[in-house]
Amino acid sequence: MRILGISAFYHDSAAALVVDGKIVAAAQEERFTRRKHDPGFPASAIRYCLAEAGIGASALDHVVFYEKPFLKFERLLETYLAFAPRGFRSFRTAIPIWLKEKLFQKSVLRNHLRAIDDAVDWEARLLFADHHQSHAASAFFASPFTESAILTLDGVGEWTTTSAGFGRDNALDLRREINFPHSIGLLYSAFTYYTGFKVNSGEYKVMGLAPYGEPKYAKLILEHLVDLKDDGSFRLDLGYFDYCTGLTMTNSRFDDLFGGKPRDPSELLEQRHMDLAASVQHVTEEIVLRLTRSLAREGLSKNLCLAGGVALNCVANGKILRDGQFEKIWVQPAAGDAGGAVGAALAAYHQFAGKPRTPTAGDAMAGSYLGPAFAPSEIESRLRAAGAVFTALDDDAIISHTVEALIAEKAVGWFQGRMEFGPRALGGRSILGDPRSPTMQSSLNLRVKFRESFRPFAPAVLREDVADWFALDEDSPYMLLVADVLGKRRLPADPRKEMLFGIERLNIARSEIPAVTHVDYSARVQTVHADTNKRFHDLLTAFKAATGCPVLVNTSFNVRGEPIVCTPEDAFRCFMGSDIEVLVIGNCFLRKEDQSPALKLDYKNRFELD
Incomplete structure (x- = not known):
């Protein structure tokens, strides 16, 4: 059975081909078009996947889109109604695009697929998966585990922003979810925007900036922005955010709370921005740890699989591992929306078609080397x-x-x-x-x-x-776990370090491998x-x-x-x-x-x- 998975029309469009349960090819469209985070239909990526497998489009049994457009449109309408009339400006901007393209996405997809091969009856082969089902499938079905707890976290899919459950053999059971507008991903993106970086692109910069600061604002975030429960469930105070009703992530109340307007990207980074980055990173880690501890308390598995854009936060992943609630964790290397193409195809194979699953040694991602090669x-x-x-x-x-x-x-x-x-x-x-x-x-x-x-x-x-250089003795093939450089590899403390602040600390060598040792002695290990x-x-x-x-x-x-x-x-x-x-x-x-x-x-x- 040959199944093509597609993610598209938001950011990081991609295609993936699964043949008899094996991932044989996967690639992001941006690599071919040379447009970073390209959101367009992944025609080039699809053609590559078919060529890699040596098949034509007519050989495909199913094509699976990674989310359900009607449910997403439902969220747009209900959000507008819930916040009306405040959301009219953003609604007026979004609705023409939805009516023209996204509401009728099935026909849009069909037309794009016809451009690849107009002789195929695409209507009969086209399926749709739920967004977080795609994330969960990309995590568990590609993992090396026969059973596992599963946690997916991102900005938002159709409605879901966080889902938790378990996988066993070829089945997924997503038992709990947190829905829009309450989102750990959107919380992090709000601080990405506020510190002057691009949303859906610069979140990893916030993570990299965090060690230069102190989490001075973490208490403020937890007191005003996030109502966090012991089990990791949370609600955001939407009075500080503008993503439901406006065209920006935050508003003037957010500015007043944190003492100023968002940083313009052309402005120099200040210690305050580093402290803000450290603070949202600290809160994110606390939310994720409470979620994983809650999953662990159910006692159904000692394994954990992660996916969704927040799962690319390798600092948080490292803390989950060191927390010890799970013996093994596995993170989908394409944890963001691109990986939804893999998950959609795997979900169709194992859940829709009911095909059995046999985990492979290591994992099913083959080191993530799934793109083109050249003789x-x-x-x-x-x-x-x-x-x-x-x-x-x-x-x-x-x-x-x-x-x-x-x-x-x-x-x-x-x-x-x-x-x-x-x-x-x-x-x-x-x-x-x-x-x-x-x-x-x-x-x-x-x-x-x-x-x-x-x-x-x-x-x-x-x-x-790895264990001779870092505080880690686990496989980390995808650069998604952070661990400290071992003490024996560190250099003696430099008294000048105590006199430096922020990015000035960058210039102090900390270990035998200073080029990969962050200011807090951490490293993102591959x-x-x-x-x-x-x-x-x-x-x-x-x-x-x-x-x-x-x-x-x-x-x-x-x-x-x-x-x-x-x-x-x-x-x-x-x-x-x-x-x-x-x-x-x-x-x-x-x-x-x-x-x-x-x-x-x-x-x-x-x-x-x-």
Whole structure:
């Protein structure tokens, strides 16, 4: 049975193909269109999935959309009626789009699918899943567990913002939910907006900014914004928010409570903004921990699966693990709306079609390497056509040349195998660096990524060595768990540190791997496994043999505002538009100094800032 899952029309559109219960391909549309968070119909991603499986559209048994548009429209109408007449302005803006496109989304989808193959009877094959059902299915059915507790958290689906329940074999039982407008995701997005970042894009910046501050406003949030119960259920005081009735996230009461208007993105970050980030992060962690403890008290499973956009909060995930209520946790690597495409397809296979489920070793996401790959001959021909100068090396030489470049503190673009599905680069489309360098973090942020200097980088570490460097001895293949750098790897306390505040603390080296050690000694760990990414594992092994360090800086292969690169041409353009010094694509090794100056690009100002 071949089932295509689709998520689209909000943000991070994607497609995923499940064949006889196995996820064979998945990709976000943004990687093909080069438009970050592209919300459009994922035509390119669909064509890729079909090509990867070697089938035509007529071979599909079902196409499943990841949510139910009529229920979403019901929420829009009921929200307007509940807040009328205050919501008329936003209602007037939204309703023409709904009437023109979204209310009749089934016919919109059918028309888009006809553009792929107009001979197929799409009406007979089109199904719709519930939004949080898609999230839950993406978490549990792709996990390595036969049974598990499930928690999904995001901004909002149709009505649901949080759901909790259990999965066993091929069944899901979502027993509890919290509904719009009460939403942990929208609470976090309100602070994303208020601190001057873009909603549905900048939430991870708030998480990265939080360690520079103190949670001074956490009590204020819990006293005024959130009525939080012991079991993790909560209600928001909507008098402080504008997302139900206006075109912004917060209002003047919110401004008065926190002492000023929202930060303009062009304004410098101040200590107050860092404290606000720390505060909403603290409250989010408290809500999530109460929810997971409540689930654990039901005693039905020692496993926990997470999905939904809030599940990308790897700091909170690390605290869930350390809390010890569950023995194992597994987070869907594409936890946001893109992953809904995977969940919709899996839900159709196991729930609609009633097909049995057999968990695989590790998990069903195959390291999340579910996107396009390119054969060596194709890489070489594409690079030649782009005007690139490269040397083709054998397997051993490509590893040794890359290690030499890393030890020389060069930024290395690393393009290998299949592209990752989800927001993280995991060694398929990565920029790598030497974590021992005290200048690597700021250098990569400012010269290569063209982004804020405070943004932390993740360590990629050999799975067999993770417990020797971090307070973690679990698989973390998807960079979704935060753990502290071990005390034995930390440097002696620097008395200057006590005199610094905020982002000034960035410049103090804290460990043997300062480029991946955040100001609070934490790190967003990726464990690298030979069975899912042998070449990346080989590179780390060789780097360890040369330096004694089994860790590399791993960040996504893109600049700020650009989607992660997909093709060799994308990688070469990014290489020529930034200060990446070495590019490794398959077995092709490229040095910046060998390239024609005429091919240099300005990537710093090419993309809209995220």
